[in-house]
Amino acid sequence: MKTTISCKQEEFHPAVEAEMQKDIPKLEKLLSHYEPDLVLLHATFDKQARKEEYSLSLNLSLPTGTLHDVGEGGDIRSAIKAAFAALTAQLKRHQEKLRGGHEWKQRVVAPEPPAEEPVTR
DSSP states (O other): OOEEEEEGGGGGHHHHHHHHHHHHHHHHHHHSSSOGGOEEEEEEEEEEESSSOOOEEEEEEEEEEEEEEEEEEEEEHHHHHHHHHHHHHHHHHHHHHHHHHHHOOOOOOOOOOOOOOOOOO
């Protein structure tokens, strides 16, 4: 997977890159059946001007589509964690849709309560 990281404030770049390296292997595990050269992850990190709030925008380009998500948080780690959690959930839904799993889900039928037997004396 090719990864690009851009930060609007350069002083955050080393910290963001170090934190993202913890979450990228989890994402690569889900993308193992795609050709590595065809998968692109672009991350844009930003700190809000007047607040202590950070945001990370992730764009994942796959041969079957493009996924986008934004994570926000009070610190760098929480913003990255929120973005990767949302992107992972979105990727799982995308792969399920490609597999056609929504068409093959089995219905769970609740068992009928046993019929009461008549009392004979």
